[in-house]
Amino acid sequence: MVGSVSAGDRIVGGSTGWSIPPEASFYQTWAEKKQLFVGDKLVFLFTTGVHNVLEVTESQFQTCTHSFDSRGHFSGPSIVRLSSPGNHYFICGVGQHCDRGQKLNITVAPATSDRTLTSIHESSATPGVFLPSSFQYLLFLLLLFTSSFVYMLM
Secondary structure (H helix, E strand, O other): OOOOOOOOEEEOOHHHOOOOOOOOOHHHHHHHOOOEEOOOEEEEOOOEOOEOEEEEOHHHHHHOOOOOOOEEEOOOOEEEEOOOOEEEEEEOOOOOOOOOOOEEEEEEEOOOOOHHHHHHHHHHHOOOOOOOOHHHHHHHHHHHHHHHHHHHHO
16 A cells, blocks of 8 residues: 655656656656655555566666566555665566666765655656655546556456
């Protein structure tokens, strides 16, 4: 179950969510506009069984491979708390989704005392940041799960 979305939360891909992107560089372009800190959360909006989120090494990210020891999130939507500074690598391990651009490389900065002000400023002033109200979020989840059910019936 996904809780409420706060200023330190980032919905990966904005309104697109976590899916096969329209272009291979989509998620990297999205990430370049974000300033992320230890303690922030990435919210991956995806349909269970259609996509997943695997945290992988840099080498696995580059080659779109993963191993059994990759940390995985298989139920969507999924929240990943950023607990350490540095580069973090995420891919979708379903089929050729990663090869088609469903992968994300982010840089996480150490937590700072002015982190809250920076996050609030980003969420209110940066175009493309999608932090929905509770109603919009619930509506999105309803549409996401409805489309999953229709997909399973096909």
